[in-house]
Amino acid sequence: MMTADRILFDALVPWPLIWAGAALLVALLLFAAYRGLSGWWLRAFGGAVLLLALANPSLQTEERDPLDDIALVIEDRSASQGIGGRPAQMDAAAAQLEAALDARPGTETRRVVVGDGEDNSGTRLMGALAQAMADLPDARLAGVFLLTDGQVHDADLQPAVPAPVHVLLTGEPEDWDRRLAVRNAPAFGILGEEIILTLRVEDQGAVPEDVQGLSQLEISVDGEPPVTVRVPTGRDLELPITLAHGGLNVVQITVPEAEGELTTRNNSAVVQINGVRDRLRVLLVSGEPHPGERTWRNLLKSDSSVDLVHFTILRPPEKQDGVPVSELSLIAFPTRELFLDKIDEFDLIIFDRYKRRGILPGLYLDNVARYVEEGGAVLLAAGPDFASADSLFHSGLANVLPGAPTARVIEEGYRPAITEMGQRHPVTEGLDAPYLDAEGTPAWGRWFRLVDLDPLAGTTVMEGIDGRPLLMLDRVGEGRVALLASDHAWLWSRGFEGGGPQLELLRRLAHWMMKEPELEEEALWAEANGQEMTIVRRTLGEEIGEVEITNPSGETERLGLQQVAPGRYEGTYVGADIGLYRLKEAELESVVALGPAAPREFEQTIASAEPLAALVDAGNGGAVALSAGMPGLRDVRPGRPAAGRGWLGLTPRNAYLTTDVRVAPLLPAWLFLLLTGLLAIAAWLYEGRRARRAGAA
Structure with a gap:
C-alpha cells in the first residue's frame, strides 16, 4: 500500500474571470511599482490570495496498490519443435526462464503454448501473441519472450507490442536437413498417357560436404515395391x-x-492422382431395327466421353427384295476390320438383339470370346432371337455367357426387381432408392418380355417373372460379361408408367465392365478427412474379418468394421502420424494418405530468427540462440536498448490500482478571507506609516 497527493482546482467562477483578474492585478502592480507607491507588494499578496481562493484548491490523496509487471512467455510446441533435441532444449529453457522471472520482484509470468495450426496452416505464433495481448493491459506488459525455432507462418501479421520482444532460438549451429518438395502435381491423369510430376530435393543448413550434390529417390505407386533413381539436389526434376x-x-x-540430417518427416511426399479414361470406345451392333435400338444409341451418344461405332443390320443376306446391290446407299458391314483387326481397340461391345445370320462367321465370334477372356467387355441385350436356333448362344460366345436360353420367351407384364445379391452388388446397389413407394416397393414401369434363362455362372442381380434371371453379370478370364434377358429396357427411357433408371443402370454396367475401382464387388478403400479416415469394405459375402492398418512408422493395428448396408461395412480410424497408411483385409489391400502431401511445418526446419527480425527490432529486443546458454535478465528504461551480450531487458511499468481517493479543501474559506483582510490592513498601515514619515521629513 502506498499513498500519493496532488492539488486539484475547482474554480468558483469561470476561469476566464480568474485569468482576467490576474492580468488586472499584474497591471496594477506594474503601475504601482512604476510610480514607486509604497505597500504595493502587500496588496499583491492579498490579490494573489483572493485569486487563489476563487480557484478553490483542494488536496487529493490516493491510496494505491502496486501491480506486478507481466512477462509474457510464448512457447512454440509445433511439429517442427519436436525434432532433434529441441523438446529437451525447450523444456530446459522454459524452466530457467520461469525461475529467473519468479526471482524478479513484482513480476507475474504468463505462459502460452502454441501448437500446429489447423488445415496445414503451420505455426500461427503471431496470432497467439495478438490474442494473449488482448487479454492483458498494455500498462503492465514488461516484456515478451518467444521460445521458438523462428519458422513462423504468420510473420506478416505482427502486432504492435509496447514492450521489448525477445526470441530464444532453439536448434544447433550444425543442424542440416534434406527435403523433398513437390513443385507441381496434376489432380488427374488420362489412363495410358504420360503425366509429369515436378520435384525438387533441397538441402538446408550446414550441409556436410560428403552428402552434397546427389541423392537417391524412391518412387512407389499404390504401395508397390519402389523404383530407385539417383537425382541431383537443388534442381527441379521432371x-x-x-x-x-x-x-x-x-x-x-x-x-x-542421410546420416546426420535433422528429420526424415519431410523426406517423403504423397501425391494422389485420379486416373480417368480419355474416351470410352463402344461398338454397338443392332441385329435389326426395333424401338429399343434408338434408345441405346441416344443413351450412348448423350455422354460426350463415349466414342460410339453403331451398326444396324437393315438388309440381312437372306432378304430378297430385288434391289440391285449397286443401288444400295448403305455401306457394307466391315466385319473383318471390326472383329479381327481392331477389336482390341474397343472398351465395350454391345450386341442388341443380334442373331446369327452368316454376317459374322464363327471365327469372328470366337475372337469376341477371346477378346473377353483377355480383358474385354461384352453386353448382350437379348430379344426373342436369343431363344431361337439362331441364338448367339449357339456360337463361340457360349463359352463366356453366364446363362443359357431355354427356348421360352414369356410375354407378360412384370416389374424388374433387384435380387438379394443385387442389393450387395455395386451395379444395382441402391438403384431402386429414388423409386421406392411407401411400402418400400420400386414404383418403376413394367416390362413385357423376358427370355427364360438357365443360370450357368456369374451373379444374378435383377430378376423378372417368378424370380427368373433378368440381368446376369460374370467375370470371364480377365474380362467381364453382362447378359440382359429382355429387350424392353427402352420402356424406362420413354417414361412408361413412370419410367426407371435405365441411364444409371447402363452407366454402372459400363463402368463395372471397365473395371472402375468404385464398382468392384470386392473392394477395400478409405476416404481421408484430415487425420481421420473412413474405411469402407464392400463384399458379396456374408462376413468379413478385421482390417489390418499399417501406419507410416511400420506399426500395425486391427480395426473391426460395422455393417451399414447390405454388403457394405464401414469404420472410422484416426491416424496420429502424417503419411501413407496401408490397409489389408483377407486378400484385398489398399493405401491411403493422411494429412497434407507436404506438411508446412517441415518446409523449413533450420532455426532462424529472420522471420521475426522486424518485431524484435521494433521493441529494441534481442534474439539469442539457446545453444549458447540462457541469458540473464535486467531492467531497462523505456526506449533504451533491451538486449546485450549475455542479457535481455525488461521494462518496469510501475503500474498500480487506486483503492481509495480522498479530497479536502487546501485551506478553509474563512482562512482565505482572513489572510486577504490581514494583508489589506497591513498594506494600509504600511502606507500610512510611510506617509507620516514623509510628512515629518
Whole structure:
C-alpha cells in the first residue's frame, strides 16, 4: 500500500474571470511599482490570495496498490519443435526462464503454448501473441519472450507490442536437413498417357560436404515395391508417370535418410492422382431395327466421353427384295476390320438383339470370346432371337455367357426387381432408392418380355417373372460379361408408367465392365478427412474379418468394421502420424494418405530468427540462440536498448490500482478571507506609516 497527493482546482467562477483578474492585478502592480507607491507588494499578496481562493484548491490523496509487471512467455510446441533435441532444449529453457522471472520482484509470468495450426496452416505464433495481448493491459506488459525455432507462418501479421520482444532460438549451429518438395502435381491423369510430376530435393543448413550434390529417390505407386533413381539436389526434376488404373492412384516419393540430417518427416511426399479414361470406345451392333435400338444409341451418344461405332443390320443376306446391290446407299458391314483387326481397340461391345445370320462367321465370334477372356467387355441385350436356333448362344460366345436360353420367351407384364445379391452388388446397389413407394416397393414401369434363362455362372442381380434371371453379370478370364434377358429396357427411357433408371443402370454396367475401382464387388478403400479416415469394405459375402492398418512408422493395428448396408461395412480410424497408411483385409489391400502431401511445418526446419527480425527490432529486443546458454535478465528504461551480450531487458511499468481517493479543501474559506483582510490592513498601515514619515521629513 502506498499513498500519493496532488492539488486539484475547482474554480468558483469561470476561469476566464480568474485569468482576467490576474492580468488586472499584474497591471496594477506594474503601475504601482512604476510610480514607486509604497505597500504595493502587500496588496499583491492579498490579490494573489483572493485569486487563489476563487480557484478553490483542494488536496487529493490516493491510496494505491502496486501491480506486478507481466512477462509474457510464448512457447512454440509445433511439429517442427519436436525434432532433434529441441523438446529437451525447450523444456530446459522454459524452466530457467520461469525461475529467473519468479526471482524478479513484482513480476507475474504468463505462459502460452502454441501448437500446429489447423488445415496445414503451420505455426500461427503471431496470432497467439495478438490474442494473449488482448487479454492483458498494455500498462503492465514488461516484456515478451518467444521460445521458438523462428519458422513462423504468420510473420506478416505482427502486432504492435509496447514492450521489448525477445526470441530464444532453439536448434544447433550444425543442424542440416534434406527435403523433398513437390513443385507441381496434376489432380488427374488420362489412363495410358504420360503425366509429369515436378520435384525438387533441397538441402538446408550446414550441409556436410560428403552428402552434397546427389541423392537417391524412391518412387512407389499404390504401395508397390519402389523404383530407385539417383537425382541431383537443388534442381527441379521432371518425373514421368503413367497411371495403370482408373480411380485414385497414390504415388509415394521418398528420399532415403542421410546420416546426420535433422528429420526424415519431410523426406517423403504423397501425391494422389485420379486416373480417368480419355474416351470410352463402344461398338454397338443392332441385329435389326426395333424401338429399343434408338434408345441405346441416344443413351450412348448423350455422354460426350463415349466414342460410339453403331451398326444396324437393315438388309440381312437372306432378304430378297430385288434391289440391285449397286443401288444400295448403305455401306457394307466391315466385319473383318471390326472383329479381327481392331477389336482390341474397343472398351465395350454391345450386341442388341443380334442373331446369327452368316454376317459374322464363327471365327469372328470366337475372337469376341477371346477378346473377353483377355480383358474385354461384352453386353448382350437379348430379344426373342436369343431363344431361337439362331441364338448367339449357339456360337463361340457360349463359352463366356453366364446363362443359357431355354427356348421360352414369356410375354407378360412384370416389374424388374433387384435380387438379394443385387442389393450387395455395386451395379444395382441402391438403384431402386429414388423409386421406392411407401411400402418400400420400386414404383418403376413394367416390362413385357423376358427370355427364360438357365443360370450357368456369374451373379444374378435383377430378376423378372417368378424370380427368373433378368440381368446376369460374370467375370470371364480377365474380362467381364453382362447378359440382359429382355429387350424392353427402352420402356424406362420413354417414361412408361413412370419410367426407371435405365441411364444409371447402363452407366454402372459400363463402368463395372471397365473395371472402375468404385464398382468392384470386392473392394477395400478409405476416404481421408484430415487425420481421420473412413474405411469402407464392400463384399458379396456374408462376413468379413478385421482390417489390418499399417501406419507410416511400420506399426500395425486391427480395426473391426460395422455393417451399414447390405454388403457394405464401414469404420472410422484416426491416424496420429502424417503419411501413407496401408490397409489389408483377407486378400484385398489398399493405401491411403493422411494429412497434407507436404506438411508446412517441415518446409523449413533450420532455426532462424529472420522471420521475426522486424518485431524484435521494433521493441529494441534481442534474439539469442539457446545453444549458447540462457541469458540473464535486467531492467531497462523505456526506449533504451533491451538486449546485450549475455542479457535481455525488461521494462518496469510501475503500474498500480487506486483503492481509495480522498479530497479536502487546501485551506478553509474563512482562512482565505482572513489572510486577504490581514494583508489589506497591513498594506494600509504600511502606507500610512510611510506617509507620516514623509510628512515629518
